[in-house]
Amino acid sequence: MKAASRGEKLRRKRGRPIKDGVSRTDNGRISRAANANEAPDKVAREARMRLHGISKEDASQPEAGTVIGRMKLSGELSRAQYEGLIRYNMTRERYMIAMGVPDSLRTRAGGVMNVAPDESDIGAVEAWGRVHKAVSEAQHQSNGNLVAALNFMVTRDEYYPHMIGDLRVVSNALVRHYGIDAREQIT
Numbered sequence: 001m002k003a004a005s006r007g008e009k010l011r012r013k014r015g016r017p018i019k020d021g022v023s024r025t026d027n028g029r030i031s032r033a034a035n036a037n038e039a040p041d042k043v044a045r046e047a048r049m050r051l052h053g054i055s056k057e058d059a060s061q062p063e064a065g066t067v068i069g070r071m072k073l074s075g076e077l078s079r080a081q082y083e084g085l086i087r088y089n090m091t092r093e094r095y096m097i098a099m100g101v102p103d104s105l106r107t108r109a110g111g112v113m114n115v116a117p118d119e120s121d122i123g124a125v126e127a128w129g130r131v132h133k134a135v136s137e138a139q140h141q142s143n144g145n146l147v148a149a150l151n152f153m154v155t156r157d158e159y160y161p162h163m164i165g166d167l168r169v170v171s172n173a174l175v176r177h178y179g180i181d182a183r184e185q186i187t
Contacts, residue, residue: 041060044065045059045060046059048064048065052064052070054070054073054074058070058073058074061073063082066157067153067154067157067158067159068082068085068086068153068154068167069082070159071164071167076164077167077168077171080175080180080181081168081171081172081174081175082171083175083178083180084171084172084174084175084177084178084180085150085154085167085171085174087174087178087180088131088150088154088174089154089155091124091127091128091131092128092131092155094120094124094127094128095124095125095127095128097121097124098120098121098122098124098125099125130177131174131177134173134174134176134177135147135150135170135173135174137173138169138170138172138173139170142166142169142170144163144165144166144169145163145166146166146167146169146170146173148163148166149163149166149167149170150167150170153167154167
């Protein structure tokens with residue numbers, strides 16, 4: 001080996017030495033995350049397992065993030081009932097956006113709230129009216145409080161075991177309303 005010249009020795013000394021064997025972000029900086037090599041959804045999966053007492057396979061499913069999803073995974077709700085409740089929640093959200101209900105998480109038209117209603121808003125209001133009518137008809141035929149079951153367990157995502165029966169009744173009404181194939185419907 002040839003001895004390094006004086007200039008080469010100075011160039012090697014300049015700057016901060018590079019650390020080898022550390023995880024880095026996409027832009028090349030050293031990652032400050034405690035567990036940079038772990039999957040991002042691992043924390044959510046572990047929390048679902050710990051808080052809700054579900055298996056690792058069920059915790060990996062996207063449905064495990066909601067009350068009605070966990071009920072579907074455990075067999076308390078059928079696929080058709082779950083689909084009816086999801087469609088109800090989407091219809092309700094579209095109605096709330098169309099009505100301009102203030103919500104810190106969602107706005108329409110890029111944050112502009114004072115926009116004249118368009119056809120999609122009118123359609124959302126009409127769809128909500130039809131769903132509300134279907135739920136009201138089911139409520140008249142039932143002794144339980146179906147609206148409270150929808151409000152707490154679907155909209156607010158809170159689990160109340162005494163409302164499971166009412167949730168099944170209203171989900172059956174929503175399955176009929178939306179015309180979902182209900183061959184595996186639980187009554």
